Amino acid sequence: xxxxxxLKTNNSLQEIDMSYxxxxxxxxxxxxxxxxxxxxxxxxxxxxxxxxxLSINMTVLSAVHHNHTxxxxxxxxxxxxxxxxxxxxxxxxxxxxxxxxxxxxLTCYWW
Numbered sequence: 479x480x481x482x483x484x485l486k487t488n489n490s491l492q493e494i495d496m497s498y499x500x501x502x503x504x505x506x507x508x509x510x511x512x513x514x515x516x517x518x519x520x521x522x523x524x525x526x527x528x529x530x531x532l533s534i535n536m537t538v539l540s541a542v543h544h545n546h547t548x549x550x551x552x553x554x555x556x557x558x559x560x561x562x563x564x565x566x567x568x569x570x571x572x573x574x575x576x577x578x579x580x581x582x583x584l585t586c587y588w589w
Contacts, residue, residue: 485512485519493521497552497589501527506534510541513548520549525589527554532561539568546581555588562588 531554556562573583
């Protein structure tokens, strides 16, 4: 929750690497709440989480719909093909929305 509060109010942080922090689905919700209101973050790295990968990815991606400054997102890899299609579909929706609004598209990597 402390990181979430910091991300909500920090106006200068442009990149954050939270990889290998064993984030939970609950932690992903806190990060998602924060990035919805953050206007300076350009890169968010959430790679290498052992559990709940699809849940974490979808929670964070739902928040990215409301954040127009995030340009690079590195997510934990999902191994199941159906899950990959869900995540890819959500990224496509975000980028279609951003293109219509004239906003830089999101580059998304799975690691």
